[in-house]
Amino acid sequence: MNKEIFDMGRIDIAWCPGCGNYAILKTLKQALAELEILPANLVVVSGIGQAAKAPHYFKTNVFNGLHGRALGPAVAIKAANPSLVVIAESGDGDMYGEGGNHFLHTIRRNPDITNIVHNNMVYGLTKGQASPTSPIGFKTPVQVNGVFLEPFNPLAVAIALDASFVARAFAGDIEQTKEIIKKAITHKGYALVDIFQPCVTYNKLNTNQWFKDNTYYLDDSHDPHNRIEAFKKAIETYKLPLGIFYVNEDKKTFEENVGELTKSNKPLFEYELDMKKLSDSIERFKSVSK
Amino acid sequence: MSGNEAMAEAAVLAGLDAYFGYPITPQNEVTAYMSQRMAEEGRVFIQCESELAAINMVFGASATGKRAMTSSSSPGISLMQEGISYMAGAQLPAVVVNVMRGGPGLGNIAPSQSDYFQATKGGGHGDYRNIALGPATLQELVDCMPLAFDLADQYRMTVMLLIDGLTGQMMEPVILEKKSGRKLPPKDWALTGAENRGQRIVRSLLLGNGALENLNYQLQKKYRHIEKNEVICEQYKVDDADIILVAYGIAARISRAAVDMARENGIKAGLIRPVTLWPFPSEVINKAAENFRIFLTFELSCGQMVEDVRLAVAAKSPVLFYGRPAGGIPTVEDVFEQIRQLTFKEKVEK
Numbered sequence: 001m002n003k004e005i006f007d008m009g010r011i012d013i014a015w016c017p018g019c020g021n022y023a024i025l026k027t028l029k030q031a032l033a034e035l036e037i038l039p040a041n042l043v044v045v046s047g048i049g050q051a052a053k054a055p056h057y058f059k060t061n062v063f064n065g066l067h068g069r070a071l072g073p074a075v076a077i078k079a080a081n082p083s084l085v086v087i088a089e090s091g092d093g094d095m096y097g098e099g100g101n102h103f104l105h106t107i108r109r110n111p112d113i114t115n116i117v118h119n120n121m122v123y124g125l126t127k128g129q130a131s132p133t134s135p136i137g138f139k140t141p142v143q144v145n146g147v148f149l150e151p152f153n154p155l156a157v158a159i160a161l162d163a164s165f166v167a168r169a170f171a172g173d174i175e176q177t178k179e180i181i182k183k184a185i186t187h188k189g190y191a192l193v194d195i196f197q198p199c200v201t202y203n204k205l206n207t208n209q210w211f212k213d214n215t216y217y218l219d220d221s222h223d224p225h226n227r228i229e230a231f232k233k234a235i236e237t238y239k240l241p242l243g244i245f246y247v248n249e250d251k252k253t254f255e256e257n258v259g260e261l262t263k264s265n266k267p268l269f270e271y272e273l274d275m276k277k278l279s280d281s282i283e284r285f286k287s288v289s290k
Numbered sequence: 291m292s293g294n295e296a297m298a299e300a301a302v303l304a305g306l307d308a309y310f311g312y313p314i315t316p317q318n319e320v321t322a323y324m325s326q327r328m329a330e331e332g333r334v335f336i337q338c339e340s341e342l343a344a345i346n347m348v349f350g351a352s353a354t355g356k357r358a359m360t361s362s363s364s365p366g367i368s369l370m371q372e373g374i375s376y377m378a379g380a381q382l383p384a385v386v387v388n389v390m391r392g393g394p395g396l397g398n399i400a401p402s403q404s405d406y407f408q409a410t411k412g413g414g415h416g417d418y419r420n421i422a423l424g425p426a427t428l429q430e431l432v433d434c435m436p437l438a439f440d441l442a443d444q445y446r447m448t449v450m451l452l453i454d455g456l457t458g459q460m461m462e463p464v465i466l467e468k469k470s471g472r473k474l475p476p477k478d479w480a481l482t483g484a485e486n487r488g489q490r491i492v493r494s495l496l497l498g499n500g501a502l503e504n505l506n507y508q509l510q511k512k513y514r515h516i517e518k519n520e521v522i523c524e525q526y527k528v529d530d531a532d533i534i535l536v537a538y539g540i541a542a543r544i545s546r547a548a549v550d551m552a553r554e555n556g557i558k559a560g561l562i563r564p565v566t567l568w569p570f571p572s573e574v575i576n577k578a579a580e581n582f583r584i585f586l587t588f589e590l591s592c593g594q595m596v597e598d599v600r601l602a603v604a605a606k607s608p609v610l611f612y613g614r615p616a617g618g619i620p621t622v623e624d625v626f627e628q629i630r631q632l633t634f635k636e637k638v639e640k
Contacts, residue, residue, distance in 0.1 A: 098340045126313035142325040
């Protein structure tokens with residue numbers, strides 16, 4: 001399948017030239033095309049921010065909700081129609097800051113969705129304030145003396161919560177990122193893919209070159225089923241590892257844990273109306289109200 | 291200085307101790323300005339992780355008796371409503387600036403006045419009010435800042451400043467003065483350390499028999515007092531007017547020019563401009579409605595303040611509405627045309 005099936009044709013795109021979002025959008029479309037996932041069977045859910053605009057440029061089912069709240073609707077969409085492929089896609093500010101609480105509890109819930117986070121370590125939409133992942137010392141027009149808060153470490157948090165799939169990629173490496181995204185989508189359960197991307201306008205520190213110089217790929221010696229080792233890799237700071245840190249295939253998904261309805265993968269709207277059950281219920285309520 | 295920056299400086303001069311904010315367009319200049327100025331003054335500035343954090347930090351700082359504020363734009367203010375309701379219950383002072391943008395939902399970032407209901411009718415849950423100020427010029431905006439802090443401290447409640455994205459970006463010369471004419475009560479409720487005194491408690495949970503009812507009567511008494519004593523409103527060429535425009539903020543600036551244009555064209559138009567949106571200048575409007583005139587409310591919304599104008603006019607005169615939602619800004623000529631058509635219709639009907 002060709003990725004063009006997801007392309008919108010000629011549209012205005014709000015991103016700056018050279019933005020890492022272009023590469024992530026293209027890579028995600030490519031990954032979906034290679035997995036033969038049809039636009040009709042896909043929902044991309046986002047919150048607010050430059051990254052959250054990505055679904056606007058995607059020819060498929062799109063849900064663009066509240067700031068920080070992409071994960072709630074994504075969980076609900078998957079529960080209501082488990083046959084859909086659901087991707088929650090947003091930026092570091094949206095997912096880890098405003099939506100930090102939802103991030104934690106969605107991992108605990110383990111829905112079978114893919115969570116793609118464009119991580120450029122800065123707020124792009126509001127023009128350059130520090131984000132939850134901005135490094136210590138990072139100066140902005142608001143953080144005039146540099147950031148002094150400990151940067152949020154999404155991978156370490158996710159592994160600590162025993163998330164079922166935890167990976168990090170770099171937008172500048174389309175091939176490897178595509179492979180990671182494909183594994184995340186085919187993984188059963190919650191899958192986090194944190195993607196490093198340069199913000200060419202507001203982050204002059206973490207540039208394309210900086211990411212190239214300061215990252216490396218985990219090699220075959222890394223066992224993604226070893227949670228302790230995965231955590232150690234997640235808290236490395238000298239050079240930042242890329243790849244699949246941690247996988248736990250043994251966890252039941254949210255859909256498997258909740259009622260019969262979502263177990264069968266059948267969307268709610270396809271269920272036949274059971275007239276007997278319905279009239280029994282009505283009779284029961286009638287007798288209560290008497 | 292833009293309106294956003296002038297307002298921020300006015301807040302600093304008014305004795306703001308702690309500012310808490312989260313980035314949102316079109317008010318990012320406030321946060322950027324505060325980050326530098328509050329540091330210079332050795333006061334507190336925090337860029338929060340969300341608007342929920344910001345309003346709860348205001349809640350906490352205010353509980354210690356310090357002057358605290360936050361600023362945001364419409365969607366962010368919606369998120370803060372829970373905290374604002376709790377502060378109303380706990381009777382704590384706070385200043386909240388809403389640089390309004392188009393809604394509902396995420397809407398757009400264009401100038402709007404569609405948060406009038408939210409600001410003046412409560413916004414959060416429960417029987418409470420906020421004082422709401424709607425300045426029309428940058429001078430009035432910077433003058434409203436010390437007033438807002440004083441009103442908040444005097445009445446132990448949230449004061450909201452409503453401006454729009456256009457006013458926030460606008461540049462006009464202003465004179466910044468520290469003005470505090472009011473005699474403010476001591477903050478004998480503040481959490482200042484309990485040495486040598488009994489417990490003080492900040493809360494809005496009142497489960498005791500009749501306790502919540504009593505609090506509500508106390509709040510209502512306070513609100514009636516404010517309605518009687520704190521109304522601010524400008525009347526422009528109202529006395530002999532056949533048509534009275536009612537508008538606030540940026541819409542009032544357009545209306546004022548439209549009134550002048552109408553007068554040049556021989557139409558007797560006037561303007562009533564509420565500065566306090568709550569308490570609303572109901573008496574002024576009711577009095578103006580005694581002699582039959584046409585009231586035309588003009589807002590950058592689908593019509594919110596017009597409901598308060600109708601209540602104030604109490605069916606003594608007709609009340610009409612003109613406005614545009616979601617960032618559409620009518621010109622002076624557009625408003626004049628509305629006035630002209632009404633006058634024409636009235637003549638025909640007579």
